[in-house]
Amino acid sequence: MIIGLAGNPNSGKTTLFNDLTGSSQYTGNWPGVTVEKKDGKLKGHPDVTIQDLPGIYSLSPYTLEEVVSRQYLVNEQPDAIINIVDGTNIERNLYLTTQLLELGLPTLIAINMVDVLEKTGVTIDTKKLEKELGCKVVTISALKGKGTKEAAQEAIRLAKAHEVGKRPEIFSGHLLKAIQEIEGKLDGDMKRWFAIKLFERDNKVIQDNNLNPDLKNIVEPIITKIEDEEEDDAESIITSARYEYITKLTSQCVVASKKQAKSLS
Numbered sequence: 240m241i242i243g244l245a246g247n248p249n250s251g252k253t254t255l256f257n258d259l260t261g262s263s264q265y266t267g268n269w270p271g272v273t274v275e276k277k278d279g280k281l282k283g284h285p286d287v288t289i290q291d292l293p294g295i296y297s298l299s300p301y302t303l304e305e306v307v308s309r310q311y312l313v314n315e316q317p318d319a320i321i322n323i324v325d326g327t328n329i330e331r332n333l334y335l336t337t338q339l340l341e342l343g344l345p346t347l348i349a350i351n352m353v354d355v356l357e358k359t360g361v362t363i364d365t366k367k368l369e370k371e372l373g374c375k376v377v378t379i380s381a382l383k384g385k386g387t388k389e390a391a392q393e394a395i396r397l398a399k400a401h402e403v404g405k406r407p408e409i410f411s412g413h414l415l416k417a418i419q420e421i422e423g424k425l426d427g428d429m430k431r432w433f434a435i436k437l438f439e440r441d442n443k444v445i446q447d448n449n450l451n452p453d454l455k456n457i458v459e460p461i462i463t464k465i466e467d468e469e470e471d472d473a474e475s476i477i478t479s480a481r482y483e484y485i486t487k488l489t490s491q492c493v494v495a496s497k498k499q500a501k502s503l504s
């Protein structure tokens with residue numbers, strides 16, 4: 240069984256990888272430490288491989304890190320994903336989360352840096368996040384080794400049960416209809432993710448995944464219709480919809496204590 244660690248740069252992937260595998264890969268508070276993926280065995284579980292992936296902000300094909308991570312997630316398909324979210328930067332990190340959940344793989348969200356959150360008095364309503372995102376959410380401190388074993392156990396359980404959560408509905412109205420129309424032309428568990436990528440004119444997915452090359456022309460009128468309505472380009476339309484969703488979600492799920500609210504004012 241393979242469990243992939245996916246998340247933003249500096250979210251703590253390598254720290255978690257070291258904690259789970261007992262290895263000592265280099266960690267550091269700057270980007271670009273991991274460009275290649277690295278794997279190791281979960282301590283006490285010789286049958287479970289943990290795969291550390293390059294840090295990414297999205298599943299676009301623009302940086303080497305994005306290409307390596309997305310190729311792995313889409314083509315090799317780990318049995319489960321642990322999506323590490325930097326809890327001190329939750330809004331920015333959830334942008335990737337919304338994309339990972341579209342892959343249709345068993346996914347656990349591990350909100351990291353809970354030690355820092357405790358100090359600053361920020362509480363994250365994980366139950367509410369679970370309900371809204373449709374998948375399991377836990378909090379961990381990779382650095383202190385807090386909650387990490389439990390997170391790995393939960394990922395193993397999701398992988399064994401092939402438990403894919405209920406996908407959150409990030410898009411609505413005409414945009415959702417357009418995505419669904421494209422999805423209708425595709426097959427397989429990842430068709431929602433492919434449909435969104437095709438809507439964004441990310442034609443590398445056609446090449447990389449042996450999709451019908453005619454799809455590019457077939458979906459073009461669906462895309463331009465929405466672009467004309469929204470007076471914006473397809474990629475920006477998708478990005479805006481994600482951020483709108485995340486802003487609403489975090490306003491409901493992230494609570495700053497009075498102490499913190501005071502120190503911010």
Ligand code: GDP
Nearest residue numbers: 249250251252253254266267268352380381382
């Ligand atoms: P990666 O880029 O996702 O692999 O992140 P790293 O594992 O290299 O961690 C980035 C920085 O965050 C390092 O300085 C880590 O020590 C620090 N870090 C990781 N996890 C935690 C945590 O749970 N709490 C705190 N306070 N720092 C953490």
Ligand code: K
Nearest residue numbers: 249267269272
């Ligand atoms: K790093």
Ligand code: MG
Nearest residue numbers: 252253272273
């Ligand atoms: Mg790393």
